[in-house]
Amino acid sequence: MKASLRDISERTGVSITTVSRVLNSKGDKFRISKETQEKIFIVAKELNYVPNQTGVNLQSGKTRTIALIVPGLVNPFFANVASQMATEIQGTGYNTLITDSDESIEIEKEELKQMISRNVDGIIIASAGHDGSHINEIDDMGIPIVCIDRYFDELQVPFVATDNFLGAEMATTHLLKLGHTHIACIQGAMHSTPNKLRINGFKHTMSSFGIQDSTITGSDFTVQNGYTETLLLLQNKPFPTAIFTLSNTIALGCMKALKENNVRVPEDVSLITFDNHPYLDYLSTPLTCVAQPFQDICRIAIRLLFSMIDKKDLATKQVLLRPEILVRNSVKRI
Amino acid sequence: MKASLRDISERTGVSITTVSRVLNSKGDKFRISKETQEKIFIVAKELNYVPNQTGVNLQSGKTRTIALIVPGLVNPFFANVASQMATEIQGTGYNTLITDSDESIEIEKEELKQMISRNVDGIIIASAGHDGSHINEIDDMGIPIVCIDRYFDELQVPFVATDNFLGAEMATTHLLKLGHTHIACIQGAMHSTPNKLRINGFKHTMSSFGIQDSTITGSDFTVQNGYTETLLLLQNKPFPTAIFTLSNTIALGCMKALKENNVRVPEDVSLITFDNHPYLDYLSTPLTCVAQPFQDICRIAIRLLFSMIDKKDLATKQVLLRPEILVRNSVKRI
DNA sequence: TTGAAAGCGCTAACAT
DNA sequence: ATGTTAGCGCTTTCAA
Numbered sequence: 112m113k114a115s116l117r118d119i120s121e122r123t124g125v126s127i128t129t130v131s132r133v134l135n136s137k138g139d140k141f142r143i144s145k146e147t148q149e150k151i152f153i154v155a156k157e158l159n160y161v162p163n164q165t166g167v168n169l170q171s172g173k174t175r176t177i178a179l180i181v182p183g184l185v186n187p188f189f190a191n192v193a194s195q196m197a198t199e200i201q202g203t204g205y206n207t208l209i210t211d212s213d214e215s216i217e218i219e220k221e222e223l224k225q226m227i228s229r230n231v232d233g234i235i236i237a238s239a240g241h242d243g244s245h246i247n248e249i250d251d252m253g254i255p256i257v258c259i260d261r262y263f264d265e266l267q268v269p270f271v272a273t274d275n276f277l278g279a280e281m282a283t284t285h286l287l288k289l290g291h292t293h294i295a296c297i298q299g300a301m302h303s304t305p306n307k308l309r310i311n312g313f314k315h316t317m318s319s320f321g322i323q324d325s326t327i328t329g330s331d332f333t334v335q336n337g338y339t340e341t342l343l344l345l346q347n348k349p350f351p352t353a354i355f356t357l358s359n360t361i362a363l364g365c366m367k368a369l370k371e372n373n374v375r376v377p378e379d380v381s382l383i384t385f386d387n388h389p390y391l392d393y394l395s396t397p398l399t400c401v402a403q404p405f406q407d408i409c410r411i412a413i414r415l416l417f418s419m420i421d422k423k424d425l426a427t428k429q430v431l432l433r434p435e436i437l438v439r440n441s442v443k444r445i
Numbered sequence: 446m447k448a449s450l451r452d453i454s455e456r457t458g459v460s461i462t463t464v465s466r467v468l469n470s471k472g473d474k475f476r477i478s479k480e481t482q483e484k485i486f487i488v489a490k491e492l493n494y495v496p497n498q499t500g501v502n503l504q505s506g507k508t509r510t511i512a513l514i515v516p517g518l519v520n521p522f523f524a525n526v527a528s529q530m531a532t533e534i535q536g537t538g539y540n541t542l543i544t545d546s547d548e549s550i551e552i553e554k555e556e557l558k559q560m561i562s563r564n565v566d567g568i569i570i571a572s573a574g575h576d577g578s579h580i581n582e583i584d585d586m587g588i589p590i591v592c593i594d595r596y597f598d599e600l601q602v603p604f605v606a607t608d609n610f611l612g613a614e615m616a617t618t619h620l621l622k623l624g625h626t627h628i629a630c631i632q633g634a635m636h637s638t639p640n641k642l643r644i645n646g647f648k649h650t651m652s653s654f655g656i657q658d659s660t661i662t663g664s665d666f667t668v669q670n671g672y673t674e675t676l677l678l679l680q681n682k683p684f685p686t687a688i689f690t691l692s693n694t695i696a697l698g699c700m701k702a703l704k705e706n707n708v709r710v711p712e713d714v715s716l717i718t719f720d721n722h723p724y725l726d727y728l729s730t731p732l733t734c735v736a737q738p739f740q741d742i743c744r745i746a747i748r749l750l751f752s753m754i755d756k757k758d759l760a761t762k763q764v765l766l767r768p769e770i771l772v773r774n775s776v777k778r779i
Numbered sequence: 780t781t782g783a784a785a786g787c788g789c790t791a792a793c794a795t
Numbered sequence: 796a797t798g799t800t801a802g803c804g805c806t807t808t809c810a811a
Contacts, residue, residue, distance in 0.1 A: 460781065460783080462781075463780085
């Protein structure tokens, strides 16, 4: 089986402490003789020694592990975030434990407990919850935690997210300026902060252009939701001149329904969506979108988290990032 | 700070052992009085007790953690695999530690060491290496490990992958049957087993149709490679009538080059690729592809891994899964 | 029905 | 220049 310090100690006839010191490159600091060091290194190699981190963890209370909890890895946005996080975190010498709450607050709480139990050094979470009381508790326990994407304004918990109100405003303005007034918005998880803010931004912009009535429909960030709601929309008359989907998943479902019903974009209906994706440029109609700066979200979240881990408090702990509108060909002037 | 069994023991005046038993639902088994149990539960709740897994780990040698190592999370194929794995593994009560070797064998070895050091219960890896000697060593150490996607035929290490030879054969036959003979193939990492087999399948099929000359170009599974190689291809005359890209990333780069040069698919050139993606249906030309059964790959790999963890040896430990050709509109008959 | 003690692998404080 | 001892949090054997 795996060799331990004791095994090396026994084989070399030197104390465990000395072995530990040498193997941790503290041999010179403790002025351990070259011969002893040599001997230890050789035996360690022979035995294929690999330190057992659980021992270190128990001793130090640190695990060099960051937990990432997202509400749905099926969503390309979160898949991207997860990839990016794993990569960035790895660069810091930490490892990433990734879990999916599947938009369930119960699973999320369970996972959170798991992560605390595992002694992770910090947590990054896109919470599925309506409120953040459970997140707050963790923050209160002194466990570094930062929210991304889904956050809770009323709490002191640090967060990094897109300025969703602004993003919706950008998209809506784009539509309005091109002459659209009859706009349908297909939303995602209604209780989530991003969704609420996007809806607010949408409504606000609409009414600032003097338009009071608009269709807001849908219930979650899934392809199915986008599909179903679009099908429903297609029953309506007059059919809206533009659809604003609040995520890439919803857009995907929407496009499916549109295609199946031979509704062309943008000839028959204009389409704009939240979230960018490399493929959007090559769609039958390249899709205009509001791109979220997910790479920056990841980087800043990690930055914040490490400042907490290192107990160096940063001045700004709640950051909203500017989205970018990528104009392609899916919105026509009418 | 976080409460430990000792804290509860002190607060209740009962031994650590008893507390441990009660909190692990062994109270009844050890016939511990209702009052004592009650008392313990109350104090545990008061102190917000969460067991420290590192203690358990050290004791048991188990961590309930699976490591997943992939060569590039930027590649949608591996991002999908990672999401799927995280989700499936979570369903078993284990957690997933995800790392990216960035196609570097050095990083891979480093990460592997890390994972062993962390005492993970099992490892799933898509190795970046040319050979699998380092993987074999781990297998020899008795640490459960299974390869996915990238594997090593010559070793006994279990693996699950797509039947890449067959996949390439399917794609090439499709092209040939529709009249294409001048086909260019843009490949990925040349040393990798999947790439080698795809190339073999391609060449084999071509020559079985009596065609000896074909262009094989490219060097890695990146968008940039697809882009560059296509640009290069565009200089050639005669330009091939069809391009076969060996991954979605390569296809993406290829499409970019094609679009920039106003080369239409399939009018000017036909295109077929390895790897499916939800967006492919909605591209300006829905892209015909060889879809890898990545969900099955994940599930079976996990199945194999757990059989090793549970020391129940399965008869079949090296499995190749049948890919599926999804015919859309990117290949024209000529 | 409950507890004391040992030990998992490691580090660090305190010797010598 | 090297060793002894204690302790991180937990489970388990053995005892009472």
